[in-house]
Amino acid sequence: MLLLAFDTSTSAVSVALRDEAGQLASSHVVDAQAHGEILAPGMRAVFAEAGRRPDELTHVVVGVGPGPFTGLRVGIVSALTLAHALDLSAHGVCGLDVLAHRAWSAGVRERILVAIDARRKEVYWAAYTLTGEGFTADDEPQVARAADLPEEVRHLPNIGRGGLLYPDELPVRLIRCEDVLDVEAGDVADLAVRLLGQGRDLLPPEPLYLRRPDAVPSQSVKSVLAR
Structure with missing residues (x-):
């Protein structure tokens, strides 16, 4: 097993890589405004630290929220893209x-x-x-x-x-x-391994928004859609 876990549903961008024995490497950066800029470098960093390659992965797990639209989209789209490129299935866990x-x-x-x-x-x-x-x-x-x-x-x-x-x-x-504030990818990985070991299914990689989006169609857009 080589499992990559990451989460972008909170103020932190967190990435962890682990195998059967435990965590190999992790990256955790708190920046609520730069999820897209931080995630990919974090992934590269954990692979480099562990001396492993993406094509060795057996599992991709992402936090699916609840969380804001932009942060969740960054993580989930990244998980789906990576899993597709490696011919794997992406899985989710609730933050x-x-x-x-x-x-x-x-x-x-x-x-x-x-x-x-x-x-x-x-x-x-x-x-x-x-x-x-x-x-x-x-x-x-x-x-x-x-x-x-x-x-x-x-x-x-x-x-x-x-x-x-x-x-x-x-x-x-x-x-x-009391010092635990945001979701950490190491915990995402630990929970995923525990659930998989119990034969339980993980969540699909679909966002838990819990809110309607802020953006709504204007009246002109609504009229076009209604045609």
Whole structure:
């Protein structure tokens, strides 16, 4: 196995390469405005550091969000293009699941909140229950203002950038992971390997936007489309 994982769904552009024994190399750059410029150099860097080649890959896994349109598009299109060039299938994982997996790997065994920046003074969020066997999501990922989350959810220990951005609304940081803010590709790879090892399917490489796009057709465009 040689698995390339990357994520562009948060403020970070993160890439990791791993094999059966563990992580071989990684790149993690925080820059919410330059996903397209950073991703390809990050990929080249991890292959060079590990002394491996893209044609040795057996798996390509990308974070599918939730996240903003531009960031997600960069990662998912890159995954599809690379997989097509290598005659592989691209797979996806949910970024909120990745952060829940990070907490589980750190030994957390309780109910937690995963909340990341959704901009517009909102967070993408989901609550998870972590046990010795693994983690389960209490519901589907959602987007909302931090203050509008259910009261009991807002006071769960939280992981992700959301609790840092809105400490008054999400006051309880998950101590073991309080410095974990964005999705890291090493965790994407670890979760993918765990799921594959359990014989479970990964997600299709399709974006979890959770919002309608900002751009809408003008009246003139609508009239043309209606013809």
